[in-house]
Amino acid sequence: MAVAKSKGYDVYPISFNYHQRHSIELEGAKKIASYYGVKKHLIIETNMEAIGGSALTDEKIEVPEGDVNRHSVPPTYVPARNLIFLSYAMGYAEVLGATHVYIGVNSVDYSGYPDCRPEFIEKFQALADYATTATAVKGQKITIETPLQDLSKKDIVLLGTKLGAPFQFTHSCYKGGEKACGICDSCKLRLRGFAEAGVEDPIAYETREV
Amino acid sequence: MAVAKSKGYDVYPISFNYHQRHSIELEGAKKIASYYGVKKHLIIETNMEAIGGSALTDEKIEVPEGDVNRHSVPPTYVPARNLIFLSYAMGYAEVLGATHVYIGVNSVDYSGYPDCRPEFIEKFQALADYATTATAVKGQKITIETPLQDLSKKDIVLLGTKLGAPFQFTHSCYKGGEKACGICDSCKLRLRGFAEAGVEDPIAYETREV
Numbered sequence: 001m002a003v004a005k006s007k008g009y010d011v012y013p014i015s016f017n018y019h020q021r022h023s024i025e026l027e028g029a030k031k032i033a034s035y036y037g038v039k040k041h042l043i044i045e046t047n048m049e050a051i052g053g054s055a056l057t058d059e060k061i062e063v064p065e066g067d068v069n070r071h072s073v074p075p076t077y078v079p080a081r082n083l084i085f086l087s088y089a090m091g092y093a094e095v096l097g098a099t100h101v102y103i104g105v106n107s108v109d110y111s112g113y114p115d116c117r118p119e120f121i122e123k124f125q126a127l128a129d130y131a132t133t134a135t136a137v138k139g140q141k142i143t144i145e146t147p148l149q150d151l152s153k154k155d156i157v158l159l160g161t162k163l164g165a166p167f168q169f170t171h172s173c174y175k176g177g178e179k180a181c182g183i184c185d186s187c188k189l190r191l192r193g194f195a196e197a198g199v200e201d202p203i204a205y206e207t208r209e210v
Numbered sequence: 211m212a213v214a215k216s217k218g219y220d221v222y223p224i225s226f227n228y229h230q231r232h233s234i235e236l237e238g239a240k241k242i243a244s245y246y247g248v249k250k251h252l253i254i255e256t257n258m259e260a261i262g263g264s265a266l267t268d269e270k271i272e273v274p275e276g277d278v279n280r281h282s283v284p285p286t287y288v289p290a291r292n293l294i295f296l297s298y299a300m301g302y303a304e305v306l307g308a309t310h311v312y313i314g315v316n317s318v319d320y321s322g323y324p325d326c327r328p329e330f331i332e333k334f335q336a337l338a339d340y341a342t343t344a345t346a347v348k349g350q351k352i353t354i355e356t357p358l359q360d361l362s363k364k365d366i367v368l369l370g371t372k373l374g375a376p377f378q379f380t381h382s383c384y385k386g387g388e389k390a391c392g393i394c395d396s397c398k399l400r401l402r403g404f405a406e407a408g409v410e411d412p413i414a415y416e417t418r419e420v
Contacts (some may be wrong), residue, residue: 009382042260042261043260044256044257044258044260044261045255045256045257046254046255046256046257047254047255047256048254048298048301050252050253050254051252051254051298051301051302051305053301053304053305053307056355073343073347073411077343078301079300079301079302079304079305079343080297080300080301080304080341080342081301083297083300083301083337083341083342084294084297084298084301086297087290087293087294087296087297088258088261088290089292090289090290091258091261091263091288091289091290091291091293091294092261094289094290095261095262095263095289099411112344112347113343114340114341114345114346114347115341115342115346117340117346119340120337120340120341121344123333123336123337123340123341124337124341125335126333126336126337127293127334127336127337129332129333130324130327130329130330130333131290131293131324131325131330131333132289132290132293132324132325133283133287133289133323133324135324135325136324136330137283137322137324144271151366209390
């Protein structure tokens with residue numbers, strides 16, 4: 001959102017209550033939307049946990065402790081999540097008359113999710129041109145923007161710092177407690193990024209070791 | 211579903227409660243799922259009406275009376291609906307280990323929706339290969355099947371009749387009353403299809419003229 005704002009766009013954030021373990025990330029999203037003074041913050045509600053298959057939506061599947069060097073897709077993968085999120089965003093972009101859809105996918109220092117990869121985004125863009133009345137019939141272009149795609153976590157922290165992104169309201173931990181756990185993949189990657197950038201991470205952790 | 215069953219597949223139907231005007235189509239879907247004795251009927255709940263832009267989810271936008279020869283996309287178009295539906299289906303297919311996703315899109319005798327066209331389905335298939343761990347990482351194929359794509363409504367009625375599809379539980383009307391209105395696009399196209407096929411449409415109509 002900080003990147004889109006820095007380019008002068010009016011932003012219309014979408015968040016998803018997909019019955020993930022932690023509603024705390026939605027509370028963070030609301031604070032960020034409010035920080036940027038958006039006209040509207042759309043929250044899509046959906047029972048994605050009914051599909052199953054992920055530690056993030058199924059209490060019976062355990063969130064693993066950090067192993068950011070593993071080579072398989074971890075159980076925190078939510079089947080087709082970014083596909084579903086981008087699909088809603090395309091519908092909303094069409095209704096708003098928006099020209100760009102921003103998504104914060106990243107394929108450096110990440111957990112191997114297929115739907116964060118550049119080839120996924122390229123194929124989604126190719127589909128987007130045929131998916132809505134705006135794009136397929138009226139010839140408007142809706143461009144998927146992924147400003148964080150090729151940045152290391154360190155560079156994301158540096159970029160956010162430069163743009164004044166409110167890191168204090170952001171949430172990365174898979175566990176979703178009041179304080180970040182500090183030991184899941186997501187916490188470890190975040191802490192390493194801040195450490196490498198030489199920036200203090202303003203959120204609270206249970207355990208804080210890189 | 212009748213086509214998938216006729217090919218010997220176990221079927222796992224998904225329906226969507228997207229706050230469309232008529233929950234009556236969901237009641238029909240439940241009867242059809244029960245008719246075929248499925249193991250599970252997944253119903254995804256989502257507040258798609260929050261996106262806006264369609265007569266099917268916004269009471270303030272009127273459903274037009276039938277004009278099946280118009281050339282523009284009608285207000286009953288729901289932005290990105292089939293994109294969203296197929297995206298959920300991909301996630302569910304991955305969790306089930308399913309090899310095929312069936313969708314009843316049709317581009318003959320239809321209302322001009324972009325997300326019913328063959329090029330939309332082709333692009334979605336190209337994306338699907340990169341969208342999930344199953345397809346992008348494990349090399350499994352999930353094929354989007356559109357058995358009704360090129361059939362006229364007449365031929366759909368003939369096919370369904372041959373396969374024993376329970377037309378009595380199906381719902382097509384945009385208005386969503388107990389009885390079909392008989393005058394919206396969808397009713398007119400359905401009635402014309404049954405008439406041309408020489409098959410009696412078993413559902414009840416307010417007005418029944420082709």
